[in-house]
Amino acid sequence: MTSKEKKVSAEFEANKNSKPGKKFKFKMPTSFTILFFILLVVVIFTWIGSLSGWTYDLRRPIAWESDGSGNPIPNEWETITQNVKGTGLFDIFLAMTKGFVDKAEIIIFIICLGGFLNIVMRTKALEAFTQSITRKLGKNAIWVIPVLVTFFSFCGSTYGMAEETLGFYMIVIPLMIAAGFDSFTALMIVLFGAGTGVVASTVNPFLIGLAVDTSGVDQLTTSTGMAFRWISWIIFTLFTIGFIMWYANRVKKNPQKSVVFETAEKDKIFFLGESVEQVKFTKKRIGSLVVFLITFLIMILYLVGWDSIIGGTGAADAGEWFNKNVFFLSGLIPGFGEGGLAEVACFFIISSLIIALIDWKGEEDYVDGFIVGSKDMLGVCLVIAVAAGLSFIMSTSGLQTLIISGISSGLGGLNQISFVLISFLIFLPLSFLIPSTSGFATAIFPLWGPVAGGIGLGAASGSITAFSFASGTLNLFTPTSGVVMGALGIAKIEYSKLFKGAWIYILGTVLISIVLLSVGSLLPSPIF
Template identity: 35%
Template sequence: MSDTTAQPKKKRKMLTSFSIIFILLALVAIISILLNGTSFHYEDIQGTVTGATLGSFTMASVNGFKDAVDVCLFVMVLGGFLGIVNKTDALATGIDVLVAKMNGNELKLIPILMAIFAFGGTTYGMCEETVGFYALLSATMIAAGYDSLSGAMIVLLGAGVGCLGSTVNPFATGIASSALTDMGIKVNQAVVIGLGLVLLVVSYAIAVFFVLQYAKRVKADPSKSLMSQDEIDASLASYANDSDSSQKKSLTGKQKGVLWVFAAAFIIMVISFVPWEDLGVNAFVAGSSSHDETTTVTAADIEQQYSDDSLGTLKLDKNVKGKLTTTVTDNAGWSAFLTGTPLGQWYFAESTTWFLLLAILIGIIGGLSEHEIVDTFMAGAGDMMSVVMIIAVSRGVSVLMKSTGLANLVLANSANALNGTPAVVFTIGSFLLLFLLSFLIPSTSGLATLSMPILGPLAARLGFNPAIMIMIFSAACGVVNLITPTSGAIMGGLALSRIEYGTWVKFALKIVVAISVACMVILSIAMVAIPA
């Protein structure tokens, strides 16, 4: 990619990711004010819209930070981890060695890597967990003569189409199925998995086609990059290797050790997030046992647990008391020795601890002094602050949507409009509704909890297969999460790759349209052909 510095490239100024999110936040606030007092009702979903106040608008981003604090801390520690890895020069040298061995065949890596990310997406909803891979893939693609946008495509689209075609993803199809079964609605999991695989294969093929075409074009002519010169300069400054490429490089023993630990860090992270017990694999919790404990809870206890500035405070009769039964694990199994939580049950707290420990280990293996380890880690964490703030601010939109009642207003009115429509109209209408809601509520688990108790029973009452309704949700939510500015994973990943949001939209919009059309066709055929 070094040849791009000699190419005349227009310096393009566009709105920053922060400005785009704040504009969207302001629009939500204005809409809520215009609709203040508007009532909505659909069966058990009822209420009125409350116009956003100046306080709720200004506090939305801060409350978004509170909501995303686990992800933000993970990103900061990841930054320190990557800083120490880069300090050893192992990653840059390793990439140079890899590119030399590929000998111009780097394009073969693209479908393979995208398939790996897609597997993570369809099995356990790999999304925020991919943030750490953006820097690695951007550096690799730049060294191979492409641009950092090519690297971001591999991660974002790979994991994205996997989530779109969720099969056993507990955070999407799992929660959606549970919401319906809890209401007494039977869900055919064979339909969920089968239709998920069809959506996954088709969307994966579309995504790989577009990525390969773009990468080939940029490799042949670097001026064809969609990135502005400012973005190219920023990515080169962050990830390009400035050393003499004519000299054949080799890894030292210390650098090889660093790379082995570096690879193990991400492999264990992926393994740790897959819900193995839900898939029937109990190897990581072998020897564990559990028992139920019952405790008495009061209204004050419930209020303290569920009080949230974005949702309001739950008010209950102070005299209310009840019994709460919880399952307590006596021994979490052999894999819980490090964090107290077995592999397969990790989340961001455990992953943050993991990367913190390995950052220290890599520093020792790389021969860094105690001062170098600490200073480099803090500098790397500091470099991630812009990414952290983007993730936090993007969550603010979802917070404001919930607190004003706009999310329930859209959902209730749309459900009333879809009632009584034919199969194809119902399918396309539901897809577009969930497409819209996904922009405002990027959390798949949150949207599933909100929408499925309404749309699932509606589909069943109209004689449609509820399992297909689950896949409509999964596909619509998955398509939007390829492009939405309210997703901290997208905005954070793009920031790591030094790519402006507008540049990503310019590339991804045609992919979103193509995949959306394909999904609506597949789902419409399924809704007509598969009986309830």
């Protein structure tokens, strides 16, 4: 019998002995497939709307006045009736490219972050740091969790920390794995830590501030409901700390309980290196680590809107002074709180060069290292672009305005507690379609605010808190969020694992939100 005949015979015997009626095992599709399917569903709805003659009222400004700073403010509006516009199958791919344009700043940020992190990883400074911290903490490593979660939560609550967290995974993941936990523990610390802060936003200008400004409700300010929001922040943060510590202890006692147990060994090799020997803290590695930590400190401080928090123009004035008098370093980079992710990406490039000079191995090695690190982030960037395409289809077709105006017009006449709770339940699916908090506030509250204000100041303030709870909760796991998909890509965790490991936490967040909103609706308006 020839080798070919033996192979055919073996295959025949295998098929003959196989059990009939073997059930098909479902495999979770990739992030790209999930997002593509969502885009396809939305496109089909635009067909239905266009063929059925769906219309919506669009309110747009036609005259402006200037505020004290010279910024234009609309003072006259007109309402026009528009038809829902059908979008085609080819528009799905156009939406993807438009998503690249819309999210160009965060994509540039992630690409430069990838290059920067790879330069740092090549020095093995993070390995030395992780091993040192793990040895010193010993059995007390679990107590790093409440410290980190509180830090991320505070940043999320006060200034909406989101995209900036993507750089922290390469610090927290090695630390958690070396301490005997897993990469999912680290993912939750960063993603849910900052995320729960956004859920319970207190002075977040991209959520609370923007919703208040666009609602058009008299007497409603960012301080309205402040006490209730701080109490909510404490409750949500404690719940998050408790859940992550419970999961971490569970995994440490029995590693097979980990949702990423199948890839645990690969994760150790990737995030900790193949060598198990101790990495020494040399002067070069200490220098590289110092630059690394300073870079992240600058990133956090730079992205905080200091002038809006403190009041005045001190940060902007300091930036202008620096550009004018120290122009040989920079005459273009705005001051602290005035720039964005593009400027932070610039800091990553500068810091990567400084670290490369500390541990210099040649120009070619530096360029190659930066390119390889950036290339590793390309998949994350593609997912973010595709996710952003959903908002493009929703807004250009008119479906977004149709849904919002239709829902808001039917809520008048409700009492305060009913309005706030229904707002929360409606904001949950709307946050799936509009994951951006600033985009959500800009699109919804010009229509929602007047309805809420008609019921009372408490309903207006409560609806903003409901928006914070709903949008923050959905952005903990929605595939339309670039932050979620980016975090999963960096942590090398499948999207299905996120649900498997965190569905109890997500459900708990929803239930706590409902209880807090119910209790808050019974409180007087200055508090709620």
